[in-house]
Each structure stands twice: as structure tokens, then as C-alpha cells.
Amino acid sequence: MTTTIERSPAPVTSAGPSGPPPARTFRVARHSLALARRSLIKTLRTPEQLLDVTLQPVMFVVIFVYLLGGAISGSQTVYLEYLLPAIMVQSVMFASVATGFSLNTDVKKGVFDRFRSLPIARSAPLIGSVLGDLARFVVSIAVLLGFGYAIGFRIGTNPLTALAGCLLVIFFASAITWIFVLLGVIMREPGAVQGTAFLVLFPLTFGTNMMVPTDTLPGWLQAWVKINPVSDVMDAARALITGGPVGDTVTKSILWSIGIIVVFAPLAVRFYRRRV
Amino acid sequence: MSLAFQAEGLVKRFGKTTALAGIDLAAEQGSVLGVLGPNGAGKTTAVRILATLLRPDSGRATVGGHDVVKDAGAVRRLIGLTGQYASVDEDLTGTQNLVLIGELLDLRRRDAKVRAAELLDWFDLTEAANRPAKTYSGGMRRRLDLAASLVGRPAVIYLDEPTTGLDPAKREDMWGVVRSLVGDGSTVLLTTQYLDEADALADEISVIDHGKVIAHGTPAQLKQIAGGQTILVRPTDPARLAEVSGILAAVAQREPESPGRGVLTVPIDDDRAFPTVVRRIEEAGIGVMELSLRLPSLDEVFFTLTGKPATAEVAA
Structure with a gap:
């Protein structure tokens, strides 16, 4: 600590760290992107965190296709085609829990105190976390498609339509993420976030037509599966990736995603602002 | 006179615990305010309110004239905060931590990198710049944390117990940093439980205990509260100790003590006693290695103010 640096005199009335502040929305976007890069760096530095979005869905595919596929639809290849797009939806939804979990850990540590003492929008750290974790969804989908291809899954439409299907799944997962962001800023312990998240996720993901068509289910369960938006997203993913009506x-999936964001994102920001 | 920050009658309760029971703090631009108190006195709560991280239950606080509740955004443009635990991101490298803060402060990425390099160099972290912060030692983390709070060249810097847990050499380094910040015109609020630290750095000190300011003044004024100064003499020739003892006894009207070999001390009440002692020692032709007038330590001040030693409170 021997060298000194050039420091301009700092009068208390100084306007801030730089010149005229750019437009507000633009600043929020830029700050969110800077914070998204932070999440991304953290993910890349600890790749073992990606186990839940890589190995876990692959295991689900193996279990369902080889253990149950034959019994359910008589052919493992046919069943794979039915199951894989739905497993994609399920795996990114499970992956989205991690955002709330790590946010909760961050808030408890001092890092977020620093962010909160900076002249940035309160929403920026939350948006940054959600954006940064989109990478986890991309990895998960890539691994599933790659593994699926190796065991005989083929895209039944065309690459562009299939890509649109993947993007739809990612968009829906980023909406779901806001639910866990809200849990992340409300709950006291990371463990509580995870516990509550799974309580929400099991009925949402398994209570669908993911494994078997809806009409094979008992009546009360059919009622739930039909109102469950995750069924729509799974159907949309099947239609866009493997073909079919x-x-x-797709419209319902997009509307649901927007609806979830509109409700949960402002709630999360509000609770984050109030959190001490 | 213009105040860099001012807090008036701050009250904050957490459930049944009253962290702040109506506290006033203020510092002039370019000065260091030391907030001295034992653990749990409310130091951190006061800093968090001034840093817009907490809202007071009552009372008000301004930084650079901006209200910390109503105009928190303007306050955040002026402040830098270093907590007692280093709030750096452990997965990010030193450079990445500082560049991120720079970008959040609207520096262009290139400028943020330049600023990061500058600060890393200043804090002797250049070699560790590209290692994740989790590989840093405690002292390095603390330095990175302080660097992070300086990225935006804040006008007001809050240092919440910046040297707690640092070894003595690192403490001296940190003190040097604080002095150079003030030399550059920043205002510093420094909380500490170390009385010598407040003494060494602060222009004015607010002593707080149980959420209240129990004394405020310059270090010298606070020491006067505890009363009495002490003269210390160490003659070059130990054989002349008896003569020195005679002079001290005659001037101070009480028997000197010998706290160490070859050293004599005597408490005095009169400001003129010290020059008299100096003159008489000179007249007697006694050479001295050490001759000083010592104010009471802040430990003694704290004891006088609260009726209990600060260290006992810290342990509680």
C-alpha cells in the first residue's frame, strides 16, 4: 500500500460517479446484464452446480423410457418421442429453483448489502439473477436433446420450429423462476426455499400429461391436468419439436408465462425492497 | 461549516430490542467521525441507516443534504460502504468484483477495468487480481472489500469496524488508507471498538452505549473528561532517578510511581506543572531519554463514562 492513486477531490455535492444518467430503463437493463454476467461467472466456476440440470433429467429419461416405456406405450422409441419434450419442460422448471436458492444465500451474505447501497434499481439484482440462470436452461435442453439423439430421439418438425419450441420452454421456465425468486427473498433459509419449491413443483410437473395421455387418468386428476398450464407447455413443446397439432x-403457454411474470416479478421486487 | 452527514434522534427497534434509542451523529466535510462503542452498542445499525439499508423508526438522517429515506437514490451516489464482514463475491476474482461495481456505477467497461486495476494496485492485490476471492486471506478480503467501496470515489465513506480481526501490521496499513482518504477530501465515518483506533484516526468521537451517545468531543476533550494528565520521565543515567523523583514530588505534590525500570510517572492537575518540571530537570543538568505529558487512554475515558470497563462489555 505504498503507491497512491490519482483521486479527484470528492465534494459531498458531487452529482455521482459519472456524467448525466442515461435513461432509466436503459440503466436498469445494463445493470441487470452486468449482474447476469456475475451469475454466469459463478455457474461456470462451479460446474458441479449444473448436475441438477444435466444428469438428473437424463436419469429421468432413462428411468421412464427403459423401465416404464415398454409397458406404457409398447415401444420405447415411440414413448421417447412422447416423453422427451415434456421432460425438457420439467427439467428447466426444477432448474429454476436454484435461482431462488442462490438468491437467498446471497441476500444472507453481505454481497447484496453492497448492491443495495449502490445507486441502481432494486429490480436489477433480481432480473440479473434470472437472466444469468437462463444459461442453465440452455445447458439442460442441450444435454437432453443430445442424449435423446444418442438413444434414438429425432426432431419431427424442422430445426427452426424445434428451436422455437425450445425458446418457448425457456421463456416459460424464466417465468416460473420469478416464483422462486419471490420465495428466495421471502424465506429465511435456503433450505426452506428448496423444500417449498418442491412442494410447488411436484404437483405442477407430475400432475400433467408428461408421462401418460390425459384421458387415461381418473376424472379428478384429469380436471387438474387440464387446468395445469404446464400441460399446455408440454403439449406445445411436443407439437413444435416432434410434430402434431x-x-x-403455444398461445396459452405464452399468455401463462406473461401472466406469471406480471404477478410474481413485481411482488418479488417489492419484498426484496422491504427486506431488512 | 458544512456537514457531510447528519443524524438526529435516530431510533430503531428490532422486536423488543432497542438498537438505537435516539442517536445524533454528524461530521463536517473532510473529517473523520469515530463512533466508539462495545459490541451491541448500535454502531452497525446506525451505519446501516446512514447507508440507506435500514429505515429508522423515528428521527431523520441526511447525507450531503439528501434525506436517507426520501432521497435514498441521491444518498447512494455519495456513499461507499465497507461492512464488518467483507461483502465481496467469493466466486468472482478481485478484478471481476471491482469491474462489476464499476459497471453498476455507470462506468464504461473499459473505464471500470482501469479503475479496478488502479485500486488493486493501491491495495497490493495486483498479484491476486485474477484469483477467485475465496482463495484470499482475511486481510486480503478486507482490502478488496474496501477497494470495492471506493470504486465510485465516494464523498462519504462508512467503515464499519474495518480492522476487527486484522493483525497489528494490517491494522496500521488500514489506518494509512483511512488517512489518505481523508487527505483526498472524503468524509469518513469509522466505527470501532478499539479506543486507540478512534484516538489515532478520528477528528471527533461519539461514544455510544446501549443505542445512545454518552459522550462526544475531540479525542483530547474526551480524555479530559477522565481528568488528569500524567508526566513521564526516563533519565539517561538511571543513577539520577532519585533526583528526578525529588523534582517530580516537589512539583506535583505527590509521590511518583515507577511503572517500569528507569521510568517515573506522576499524575498532575495543573497545566503549568509540565513546563516547571522541564525547567528544573534542565537546571539540574539531568539528561533525559524520554520526557512526556500523557493524556489518559480512552479505556479510562470509557470507564469514567459508563462506570464499567469497555473490555468487560465486549466479552459479554
């Missing part, structure tokens, strides 16, 4: 599933 799209119907209104």
Missing part, C-alpha cells in the same frame, strides 16, 4: 397450446 399445435392448437392453442
Whole structure:
């Protein structure tokens, strides 16, 4: 600590760290991106954190296709085609829990105190976390498609439509992420975030037509599966990736995603602002 | 006179615990305010309110004239905060930590990198710049944390117990940093449980205990509260100790003590006693290695103010 640096005199009335502040929205976007890069660096530095988005869905595919596939649809290849797009939806939803979990850990540590003492929008750290973790969804989908291809899964539409299907799944997962971001800023312990998240996720992901068509289910369960938006997203993913009637599933998926974001993102920011 | 920050009657309760029971703090621009108190006195709560991280239950606080509650955004543009635990991101390298803060402060990425390099160099972290912060020692983390709070060249810097847990050499380094910040015109709020630290760095000290300011003044004024100064003499020739003892006894009207070999001390009440002692020792032709007028330590001040030693409170 021998060298000194050039420091301009700092009068208390100084306007801030740089010149005129750019437009507000632009600043929020830029700060969010800087914070998203932080999340991304953290993910890359600890790749073992990606186990839940890579190995876990692959295991699900193996279990369902080879253990149950034959019994359920008589052919493992046919069943794989039915199951894989739905497993994609399930795996990114499970992956989104980690965002709330790590956010909760961050808030408890001092790092977020620093962010909160900076002249940035309160929403920026939350948006940054959600954006940064999009990478986890991409990895998960890539691994599933790669593994699926190795065991005989083929895209039934065309690459562009399939890509649109993947993007739809990612968009829906980023909406779901806001639910766990909200849990992350409300809950006291990271463990509580995870516990509550799974309570939410099991009925949402398994209570769908993921494994078997809806009409094979008992009536009360059919009622739930039909109102569960995750069923729509799974159907939309199947239609766009393996082919089949799209119907209104894509529209419904997009509307649900927007609806979830509109409700949960402002709530999360509000609770984050109030959190001491 | 212009105040860099001012807090008036701050009250903060957490459930049934009253952390702040109506506290006033203020510092002039370019000065260091030392907030001295034992653990649990409310130091951190006061800093968090001034840093816009907490809202007071009552009372108000301004930084650079901006209200910390109503105009928190303007306050955040002026402040830098270093907590008692280093709030750096452990997975990020030193450079990445500082560049991130720079970008959040609207520096262009290139400028943020330049600023990061500058600060890393200043804090002797250049060699560790590209290692994740989790590989840093405690002292390095603390330095990185302080560097992070300086990225935006804040006008007001809060240092919440910046040297707690640092070894003595690192403490001296940190003190040097604080002095150079003030030399550059920043205002510093320094909380500490170390009385010598407040003494060494602060222009004015607010002593707080149980959420209240129990004394405020310059270090010298606070020491006067505890009363009495002490003269210390160490003659070059130990054989002349008896003569020195005679002079001290005659001036101070009480028997000197010998706290160490070859050293004599005597408490005095009169400001003129010290020059008299100096003159008489000179007249007697006695050479001295050490001759000083010592104010009471802040430990003694704290004891006088609270009726209990600060260290006992810290252990509680």
C-alpha cells in the first residue's frame, strides 16, 4: 500500500460517479446484464452446480423410457418421442429453483448489502439473477436433446420450429423462476426455499400429461391436468419439436408465462425492497 | 461549516430490542467521525441507516443534504460502504468484483477495468487480481472489500469496524488508507471498538452505549473528561532517578510511581506543572531519554463514562 492513486477531490455535492444518467430503463437493463454476467461467472466456476440440470433429467429419461416405456406405450422409441419434450419442460422448471436458492444465500451474505447501497434499481439484482440462470436452461435442453439423439430421439418438425419450441420452454421456465425468486427473498433459509419449491413443483410437473395421455387418468386428476398450464407447455413443446397439432397450446403457454411474470416479478421486487 | 452527514434522534427497534434509542451523529466535510462503542452498542445499525439499508423508526438522517429515506437514490451516489464482514463475491476474482461495481456505477467497461486495476494496485492485490476471492486471506478480503467501496470515489465513506480481526501490521496499513482518504477530501465515518483506533484516526468521537451517545468531543476533550494528565520521565543515567523523583514530588505534590525500570510517572492537575518540571530537570543538568505529558487512554475515558470497563462489555 505504498503507491497512491490519482483521486479527484470528492465534494459531498458531487452529482455521482459519472456524467448525466442515461435513461432509466436503459440503466436498469445494463445493470441487470452486468449482474447476469456475475451469475454466469459463478455457474461456470462451479460446474458441479449444473448436475441438477444435466444428469438428473437424463436419469429421468432413462428411468421412464427403459423401465416404464415398454409397458406404457409398447415401444420405447415411440414413448421417447412422447416423453422427451415434456421432460425438457420439467427439467428447466426444477432448474429454476436454484435461482431462488442462490438468491437467498446471497441476500444472507453481505454481497447484496453492497448492491443495495449502490445507486441502481432494486429490480436489477433480481432480473440479473434470472437472466444469468437462463444459461442453465440452455445447458439442460442441450444435454437432453443430445442424449435423446444418442438413444434414438429425432426432431419431427424442422430445426427452426424445434428451436422455437425450445425458446418457448425457456421463456416459460424464466417465468416460473420469478416464483422462486419471490420465495428466495421471502424465506429465511435456503433450505426452506428448496423444500417449498418442491412442494410447488411436484404437483405442477407430475400432475400433467408428461408421462401418460390425459384421458387415461381418473376424472379428478384429469380436471387438474387440464387446468395445469404446464400441460399446455408440454403439449406445445411436443407439437413444435416432434410434430402434431399445435392448437392453442403455444398461445396459452405464452399468455401463462406473461401472466406469471406480471404477478410474481413485481411482488418479488417489492419484498426484496422491504427486506431488512 | 458544512456537514457531510447528519443524524438526529435516530431510533430503531428490532422486536423488543432497542438498537438505537435516539442517536445524533454528524461530521463536517473532510473529517473523520469515530463512533466508539462495545459490541451491541448500535454502531452497525446506525451505519446501516446512514447507508440507506435500514429505515429508522423515528428521527431523520441526511447525507450531503439528501434525506436517507426520501432521497435514498441521491444518498447512494455519495456513499461507499465497507461492512464488518467483507461483502465481496467469493466466486468472482478481485478484478471481476471491482469491474462489476464499476459497471453498476455507470462506468464504461473499459473505464471500470482501469479503475479496478488502479485500486488493486493501491491495495497490493495486483498479484491476486485474477484469483477467485475465496482463495484470499482475511486481510486480503478486507482490502478488496474496501477497494470495492471506493470504486465510485465516494464523498462519504462508512467503515464499519474495518480492522476487527486484522493483525497489528494490517491494522496500521488500514489506518494509512483511512488517512489518505481523508487527505483526498472524503468524509469518513469509522466505527470501532478499539479506543486507540478512534484516538489515532478520528477528528471527533461519539461514544455510544446501549443505542445512545454518552459522550462526544475531540479525542483530547474526551480524555479530559477522565481528568488528569500524567508526566513521564526516563533519565539517561538511571543513577539520577532519585533526583528526578525529588523534582517530580516537589512539583506535583505527590509521590511518583515507577511503572517500569528507569521510568517515573506522576499524575498532575495543573497545566503549568509540565513546563516547571522541564525547567528544573534542565537546571539540574539531568539528561533525559524520554520526557512526556500523557493524556489518559480512552479505556479510562470509557470507564469514567459508563462506570464499567469497555473490555468487560465486549466479552459479554
